[in-house]
Amino acid sequence: MRLTLLFLMALLIGCSNETKIEKLEMSADNPFNVELNEPIDYAKVTADHVKAYVNVTIVNTVLDLDNIKSTDGLNFKNTFGVYDKISNDLEKANNNAFMLNWVSPDSITRIKGTKGYQKIDSLYTVIGSDKELYKTFQSYANSEEGKSLTGLKKRLVNQVLKKFEQSGVNLNDEDLVTYKQLSAEINELTSQFSTNMNSAKEMIVLDEQEADGLPENFKDTYGLDNGSYEIPVINATYGTVLSNATSSEVRKAFVMKKTNIAADKNLTILDSLISKRDQLGKLMGFDSYAGYNLESKMAKTPERVWEFIDGLVAESKAKALQDVEILKTVRNEDQKTPSDESPVNSWDIGYYKNQLLKTEYQVDYEKMRDYLPMDSCLEGMLTLYQELLGLEFRKMENPSVWHKDVTMYEVFDGEKLKGRFYLDLYPRPNKETWFYGVNFNNGIQTNDGYEVPVAMLLGNFTKPTDKLPSLLSFRELNTLFHEFGHIVNVMSYEGEFNLLSHTKSDFAEAMSQIFENWINDYDILSSFAKHYKTGEVFPKALFDSKRKAKNVSSGLSAQSSLRRCIYDMNLYNKYNPDEPLNTDELWKNIDTQMGVMDGHIEGTHTQASWIHINTHPVYMYGYLWSEVYAQDMFTVFEKNGLRDTETGVKYRKLILANGGQKDIDKAVAEFLGRPTNNKAYIKSLGLE
Known part of the structure; x- marks a missing residue:
């Protein structure tokens, strides 16, 4: 495996696999070459600096890993201890490359950032499937010293070995080749998806009549010299337009543009991503990609996630149906059609909710901006x-x-x-x-x-x-x-x-x-x-x-979140390669299944610019899963005081500082003084 790693390294940095390779030193003028806790001089970072930083890190990582495999007299320090440091250095390089891909104003630096984290991601795949390295770690773990480990060292050993097992190390040679190929293809597709989404520059241009209802401050921001308004279709403008524009046609036009961002390219990419992730999950011995993905999470299995989602759907449905009827009444009054029983359009929900808040509760969220x-x-x-x-x-x-x-x-x-x-x-x-x-x-x-x-x-x-x-x-x-x-x-x-x-x-x-x-x-x-x-x-x-007004449309909001959870889980848990998903039809099927309202708009493709199903698959349920814990932990602050430093420091030490050092449920129970439950979460939705 050592030659395989060296060959990969040579391939990644463009040198011959016959070249004698030694550890590299980063040039002194590279901003990433810093002393311990010295800030990186980001203003001076160039594309070449990113490339050099990534390449030096890759070379040194591979050589350091080879040293672990050739070490005699294994102990914790020269196996898992060194591996932790290697992982830290590699993760820093990966995160910096990825970050600059997201935020750098320079297009070449963004490109090098993308290529840099793709190279490192490829290296992660090879490391995770390195049978010789895994056997070295196993050898130490099975030694007398390894078996006697306790506490955090024992936890680290178990976590590292488990990660290797989840990364294909136990696959046969043929399947391992497939695993690496799928991983590389998934990595490339996710990068393309994000680039397509982030490079889009959608605008909507409105005249004065079409801009009716929009806040004056908002209009001032996007006004043109000719009296019209050019509004970027971005997250920062979405809520304002959908909640305030008087014209339903304008609201729909904005939604159509927002939900079609990158659709011409990303729908095809998403189809490939879903298929390849399904293949990867099944290659690893699971029924679906979700099963593979969830094994390392709190939920553990798709069945438990579905049980969690279905329970919340049932809890919130009655309130959601009530919310829809209330909004329908507001719509009818606004349109002066008291007998109209037609459904409320999905692009009108935000507007009529806002009207309800202003008329029934005297809550104007746009006026709140001034404060x-x-x-x-x-x-x-x-x-x-x-x-x-x-x-x-x-x-x-x-x-x-x-x-x-x-x-x-x-x-x-x-x-x-x-x-x-x-x-x-x-x-x-x-x-x-x-x-x-x-x-x-x-x-x-x-x-x-x-x-x-x-x-x-x-x-x-x-x-x-x-x-x-x-x-x-x-x-x-x-x-x-x-x-x-x-x-x-x-x-x-x-x-x-x-x-x-x-x-x-x-x-x-x-x-x-x-x-x-x-x-x-x-x-x-x-x-x-x-x-x-x-x-x-x-x-x-x-x-x-x-x-x-806290719980106005709370049931509908919960159902909206759950709709996305269900969509995410359908993509990655119920994919059938013999009958591939139509990712547009899936929205309709879910709306029918939930039985609250039709949320899908013909001709839109929300999934094409939805970052989570691209970079964070099988993640959406986690927002609600986490919310249950968040609201329960907040009860301690409600009891002791929202500015109570003693409680806050206890929360920082027990929960925020924990990472993976202690079982989460045990850490939360220690903070709460009891096992966790969902009572506070249900109460927060007004569903108790």
Whole structure:
């Protein structure tokens, strides 16, 4: 296997497999060549730097792995200990290449970023199926010393061996070739899908009449000299148009453009992805790709996921049907057709919900924007997180970053450096269009000291203009608190081993979802939510009205989320190669099955620009799975106080800092003082 790895390495970096290969040193002027905990000089990073960084890391990784296989006198340090460090270095290179593919303003750097993480992904495939390396690890694990391991070292050993088994190491030679080929093809397809989606530049142009209902501030942002409005069809504008545009035709036109982004290319790619992932899952001995994917998650099996989804569908359906009837009444009153029993169009749901909120509950979400300028919301959020978690965030002056809009902070616990994070908050051409907490590295103990975690909040919030600051919708404020929860999750890890820094992916959202609750407390919200012109505090009456309206359309919202969960699971759990899925018809079938309303619009292809089913397959259920844990854990803060630092530090130490060091249910039970349950989640939906 050593020659195979060296041949792959030669193939990846374009050299002969007969060349004598030695460990490489990165050039001193490469910004990625930094000392422990020194920030990377991102402003100076070029495409060539990315290429060199990836290639040096690949060469050295392969040689270090070969050294493990040729080592005599195996012990923990020279097997799993070294492997953890190798994995850390490789993961950092992969994450940086992937990140620059998402955010770099330079097209060549984005291309090199894409090629870089694809090379590393190919190397991951080969490493995971390296039988000689696996046998070396097994040999140590089965030794007297290996069998006597306890605690985190034992957990690391078990996790590494399990990961190898899930990566094809036990396949026969013929199947292993197929596994590698499928993995490479899936990797290439996911990259193409993302590139097609992120490079789209859809716009909708409206005249004054068509723009009726849109907020004046919004119109000012996108107004043209000729009196029309050119609105980008992006996530930052979606909610405003769908909730406020008076014309149903305009709302439909916007949805049609939004749900057809990259459809000309990505529908075919998605069909291939589904097929190849199904082949991969079955090659690994499972009935479906979902079965293969779920084995390492909390849920474990598709059957358990379906049971979870079906239970929530049943719990929320009656409320959802009631919600639809209420919106139908609002529609009829708006259209002055009291006897009209026709269904409410899916593109009209947001508008009529907004009308209901404004007329029945005196809640105007667009007016709330004036009280939610980004700068004060960000400052208020950072202040709260620091107080609650016992941390300090220090903004760095003139940081070296990849774009002028990006800011950087260092995180301290007392005078101890805990981590570093970047904020890249606003949309720009060719940047990833969604919202993410992105980790660069997760923390590891090295011979020179502790390497602290580094992360980025990637956002696409409403951008400031010459006339207006960035004014957030309440939904965007919720997203800000959520995504920053991912950042403090990364910042909190302080374990010895990098490979134990990752939690189960269907619990990952819980640790950020919990923080959404804080903006539903008036004392906290009013501490930073102030009118961008007058400084007036967010009105208590408006907050109380919003709180009363909390469960407006909550059943319909739950069903909408579950609809996507069902779609995701159908793609990856119920695929039949003899009768391939029509991914458009699937929406209709699910709507019929759920029996609430028809959500699919003829001629649209939501799945073509849905990032999760591309890069995070079998993941959507995890948002709801995590929410159950999040709402249950929040009950401790409700009891002890939303600003109680003792509770917050306990949460940071037990939950955020855990990663994969302790069983999740045991860690949550320790925090709660009891086993977890779903009572708080059901209550949060107004379904109790």
